[in-house]
Amino acid sequence: MTAAKKKAAKKPLARGKGAKRSESETRVPLGETALEQPEWRAFVGRWLEIAGCKVESAPHGDWEVELAPDLQKRWRRQRVRLVFDPARNTVPRGAWFTAPGSTAGRRILEAAMDRPMFTRRTALAQVPGAPATGIASVCKARGLTWGTPRLGPVRYERRVAFHAVITRWGGLPWQEQWVVLVGAGGEVLERDQAPQVPDVRPREGLYQMGEDLEPELRERWLLAARATLEELASEREREWEVSVGRLRDAELERLGAFFSARIEEEEERDRRRTSRDEHELEHGDATQLKLEWERRAAEVRQRWEMRTEVRLWGIEEWSWPVADLEQELKSGAMHVKLHSAVDVARGKPSLPGCPTCGTPAELLVRARGHVACANCAG
Numbered sequence: 001m002t003a004a005k006k007k008a009a010k011k012p013l014a015r016g017k018g019a020k021r022s023e024s025e026t027r028v029p030l031g032e033t034a035l036e037q038p039e040w041r042a043f044v045g046r047w048l049e050i051a052g053c054k055v056e057s058a059p060h061g062d063w064e065v066e067l068a069p070d071l072q073k074r075w076r077r078q079r080v081r082l083v084f085d086p087a088r089n090t091v092p093r094g095a096w097f098t099a100p101g102s103t104a105g106r107r108i109l110e111a112a113m114d115r116p117m118f119t120r121r122t123a124l125a126q127v128p129g130a131p132a133t134g135i136a137s138v139c140k141a142r143g144l145t146w147g148t149p150r151l152g153p154v155r156y157e158r159r160v161a162f163h164a165v166i167t168r169w170g171g172l173p174w175q176e177q178w179v180v181l182v183g184a185g186g187e188v189l190e191r192d193q194a195p196q197v198p199d200v201r202p203r204e205g206l207y208q209m210g211e212d213l214e215p216e217l218r219e220r221w222l223l224a225a226r227a228t229l230e231e232l233a234s235e236r237e238r239e240w241e242v243s244v245g246r247l248r249d250a251e252l253e254r255l256g257a258f259f260s261a262r263i264e265e266e267e268e269r270d271r272r273r274t275s276r277d278e279h280e281l282e283h284g285d286a287t288q289l290k291l292e293w294e295r296r297a298a299e300v301r302q303r304w305e306m307r308t309e310v311r312l313w314g315i316e317e318w319s320w321p322v323a324d325l326e327q328e329l330k331s332g333a334m335h336v337k338l339h340s341a342v343d344v345a346r347g348k349p350s351l352p353g354c355p356t357c358g359t360p361a362e363l364l365v366r367a368r369g370h371v372a373c374a375n376c377a378g
């Protein structure tokens with residue numbers, strides 16, 4: 001780690017010397033709280049613009065922001081200088097240090113969360129819409145030959161992306177940005193640790209999608225997204241519990257080593273002085289040390305206590321290009337037709353269903369005169 005990175009990593013904790021010391025020893029990956037993330041800056045910029053603020057660049061990569069009227073009221077100021085560089089030693093007077101997890105970063109997220117950003121976009125179709133090998137690009141076939149793929153016409157489906165920030169409080173504050181993409185029926189299509197839906201070129205506005213959403217459908221989408229985000233948060237929490245617990249225990253261990261040594265010293269001195277009638281006074285010092293140890297250990301435990309929070313900050317309605325793909329698998333006189341749905345925005349076919357059991361298959365083989373997945377064949 002470079003010196004700049006180390007310094008940056010220390011910024012968000014700055015709560016106690018113990019925590020700082022453990023930071024440099026940990027192998028926990030340094031996330032968005034550690035270094036400036038371009039996605040974070042892009043998010044803040046996009047949100048400020050949508051909220052009606054005027055943003056001008058200032059020296060050192062800072063932003064000088066003229067706040068929109070409602071934000072002027074909320075933050076009781078007309079303008080604010082935002083500092084993004086987490087390695088900056090000093091910030092200009094009155095400026096806000098704006099890394100994610102910082103006080104101002106949180107303040108901005110809170111304001112953004114009050115009204116989730118709502119945007120409408122279209123995913124641009126790739127040309128060609130699917131790889132030349134068709135389904136063979138995602139599914140292997142053993143003892144069978146692929147026919148020519150036939151790609152149907154491109155149509156546009158509605159999808160909704162939910163953007164959320166998962167924050168871990170306690171110990172080392174930490175933030176992750178996630179996006180959950182939900183399909184037309186409310187099914188979760190993908191979840192990515194990213195500020196935006198990955199691998200897609202967007203265009204503003206909904207293409208080939210006129211009618212408004214039915215409220216029930218909107219509700220179903222929101223429920224699916226919320227359940228997924230909560231599931232995600234508890235998954236992340238389980239992982240964090242291990243890494244955070246390790247850091248906490250290491251700190252407790254160092255504290256223990258320090259106090260045991262001090263107490264031992266006191267007791268040793270105590271034994272030497274017993275003959276000189278100083279017993280009571282010295283004995284008191286060791287007791288004081290034990291109490292101090294307990295108090296400090298309780299502090300450490302409290303500081304590392306973890307809490308996870310999920311916040312939805314943006315909803316995107318997408319018009320997404322899809323197409324059907326049909327392709328035959330052949331072996332001698334046997335022909336089996338396979339179907340796949342192609343994500344035309346990424347030029348990627350979905351896994352075909354196994355002709356025997358219907359489960360999405362990555363491998364198809366010939367079994368008892370039919371085509372089957374590894375499970376069915378075994």
Ligand SMILES: [Zn+2]
Nearest residue numbers: 354357373376
């Ligand atoms: Zn099967």
